Amino acid sequence: MxxxxxxxxxxxxxxxxxxxxxxxxxxxxxxxxxxxxxxxxxxxxxxxxxxxxxxxxxxxxxxxxxxxxxxxxxxxxxxxxxxxxxxxxxxxxxxxxxxxxxxxxxxxxxxxxxxxxxxxxxxxxxxxxxxxxxxxxxxxxxxxxxxxxxxxxxxxxxxxxxxxxxxxxxxxxxxxxxxxxxxxxxxxxxxxNVERLLTLKYSLQMIAEHPWLGWGYGGFEHEFVRYVFSEGxxxxxxxxxxxxxxxxxxxxxxxxxxxxxxxxxxxxxxxxxxxxxxxxxxxxxxxxxxxxxxxxxxxxxxxxxxxxxxxxxxxxxxxxxxxxxxxxxxxxxxxxxxxxxxxxxxxxxxxxxxxxxFSGLQTNAALTQTERHQLVDFPQRTARLINPWAQFKRLEYDRYVSYLLDYNQTGDIKLLQAYRPWAENYLRTHNDANTYWSLIRVYQLNGDSRNAALYRAAAQFLFPGDKRFH
Structure with a gap:
């Protein structure tokens, strides 16, 4: 069931x-x-x-x-x-x-x-x-x-x-x-305490709107904040x-x-x-x-x-x-x-x-150390991971952020081309201001002003207090 x-x-x-x-x-x-x-x-x-x-x-x-x-x-x-x-x-x-x-x-x-x-x-x-x-x-x-x-x-x-x-x-x-x-x-x-009560309130309201089939399995993070905004x-x-x-x-x-x-x-x-x-x-x-x-x-x-x-x-x-x-x-x-x-x-x-x-401890320590060094030499540092599955989402996130940092050093457009589809997919499930900002910049660098404007509008809606999107 x-x-x-x-x-x-x-x-x-x-x-x-x-x-x-x-x-x-x-x-x-x-x-x-x-x-x-x-x-x-x-x-x-x-x-x-x-x-x-x-x-x-x-x-x-x-x-x-x-x-x-x-x-x-x-x-x-x-x-x-x-x-x-x-x-x-x-x-x-x-x-x-x-x-x-x-x-x-x-x-x-x-x-x-x-x-x-x-x-x-x-x-x-x-x-x-x-x-x-x-x-x-x-x-x-x-x-x-x-x-x-x-x-x-x-x-x-x-x-x-x-x-x-x-x-x-x-x-x-x-x-x-x-x-x-x-x-x-x-x-x-x-x-x-306030956040817990608000979460309970709006979750119950979402249930009341779609009690039989729900809002979509696996989509709570994406749908919840948009529902809260829609309620004013x-x-x-x-x-x-x-x-x-x-x-x-x-x-x-x-x-x-x-x-x-x-x-x-x-x-x-x-x-x-x-x-x-x-x-x-x-x-x-x-x-x-x-x-x-x-x-x-x-x-x-x-x-x-x-x-x-x-x-x-x-x-x-x-x-x-x-x-x-x-x-x-x-x-x-x-x-x-x-x-x-x-x-x-x-x-x-x-x-x-x-x-x-125990291998997960090594993964956590290695990723933390890599992040502390601004993801420099990311492929070499993460190649030594014994258990990449212990924190796979964190590893993937860091990997694609490292593409952006490498682009700043090399100007290799292929790095931006690799980042764009990952970020688009990531934002279909998650709400992350930094990923929105990076994807908007990638679209601008590629001359795609239409998609840049669309994602900027979405980011303004989700993060109205973030000055980067205004």
Whole structure:
């Protein structure tokens, strides 16, 4: 159902954008289905929980380096005075929902652990996770952590260790809030609140106009700002760059109509059906706990789009859903062959994800360094990229901007001829003032005053405060 709206999306480039999203969802569910072929006992699930917690602690280590390591601005391409820490995710809220999941893992493991050494590690984990959730200053991260902790409390309120874990976590949060390091930039969210409310308002109005078929799969960024202008409002800068309504249900309905909305609702129903039947057995309690641990990421999808920004979030969400799934149903249909296949798929997926993540760090560092040097020697610098797919859109954008810079040095008209069709296609999907300005200049240099005037008029409409277009 999520793929059907591709059939009536009016622009091929919009269809391509949406197709990547549909393929991502399909890949996630194929991975989840492979995991369902793999029977897991309680001990194996605890091992997986420890591995997920280790991944979260790894992000805390990297985040700590970003803030407290004096050479972070050079080695990690991060300036803590200008931005909040983001780990490998390039976005603080994405890091926050990942750490909120780690906090819930630490609470549950501490509540169910009797080993002294493991308990000491978990105490450190509880303090670190709660402290960093405060310092990142993410509302959705905090909401996910609080909602998950409350739900775990309903499940484990009779266990004294749960209340001890809660006290430790609150201690870490209190210490962080009282002694926030000066190295971490503060953030004013008042403007963000206004933009969120305006986005909700106009998204609902767009739905009211085209509730059945939507405005076109993959075309939200292009259509949203034009709709806001058509309503007679001069939107703030943030709304002009809006690529997503910050809610998966809204995105599906605005773009794909009632069919896409129905597909999203089916996904939500399937997620709720993973909740185990009530019971006090160890297996049922642990399965319920694992479902609760999906809350931070699930809630995040209702306010932003973490699953498009982070492959690790998809991986963690699918693994936790598998750990919450009823084991008796899996074992009843599992075979030795399916077990081997699933184990192989899981091993390959985990290795591939780790490789993609770490090679993506190299891609980000290389592109940042190249941009810092004004894209000089762009082909030579990017030829060394291990994983160009990690930030493919950013790479393509930089490549075509480098054509313009090279033209300024060489006067090679072929560079402008290569830039023009890319920019035209880019602006069919995205709203970018710099690309509009560059394309207008290319048309002027080619003597095409008609198209230059058309794109200037469009840019004046979208960016009325930009003096370049007047």
């Amino acid at each position: 999520l793929g059907l709206p591709l059939l009536w999306s009016p622009e091929a480039l919009w269809q391509w954008n949406a197709l990547m999203r549909v393929l991502g969802i399909t890949g996630a569910f194929l991975f989840f289905y492979s995991l369902l072929q793999l029977p897991l006992n309680y001990r194996q699930k605890r091992l997986w929980a420890w591995l997920l917690l280790a991944a979260s602690l790894g992000q805390i280590g990297l985040t700590s380096m970003q803030v407290f390591y004096s050479n972070a601005i050079y080695l990690l391409e991060f300036n803590p005075l200008r931005a909040r820490p983001h780990g490998i995710f390039q976005q603080p809220n994405v890091l926050a929902s990942f750490l909120a999941t780690g906090l819930l893992l630490a609470i549950w493991l501490f509540t169910t652990t009797r080993n002294t050494a493991a308990s000491l590690i978990l105490i450190i984990s509880l303090l670190a996770h709660s402290a960093w959730l405060v310092m990142i200053q993410s509302r959705i991260g905090g909401l996910g952590a609080l909602a998950g902790t409350f739900a775990l409390g309903l499940l484990c309120f009779r266990r004294k260790l749960f209340w001890l874990a809660l006290a430790i976590a609150f201690s870490g949060a209190a210490i962080a809030s009282l002694g926030m390091p000066e190295a971490i930039a503060g953030i004013d969210k008042s403007g963000s 409002m001069l939107p703030p800068l943030g709304l002009r760059k809006m690529t997503h309504p910050h809610n998966e249900l809204l995105l599906a309905w605005v773009e794909g109509g009632i069919i896409a909305l129905a597909g999203m609702l089916l996904l939500i129903v399937a997620w709720f059906r993973l909740i185990p039947a009530p019971g006090k057995t160890c297996k049922r309690v642990s399965a319920t706990a694992f479902w609760i641990m999906t809350l931070p990421i699930a809630l995040h999808t209702m306010t932003e789009y973490p699953l498009y920004q982070s492959a690790p979030h998809i991986f963690v969400l699918m693994v936790l859903c598998r750990m919450a799934a009823p084991e008796q149903d899996i074992q009843s249909r599992g075979t030795e062959q399916s077990y081997r296949i699933a184990a192989s798929v899981l091993m390959v997926a985990a290795f591939s994800l780790a490789l993609f993540m």
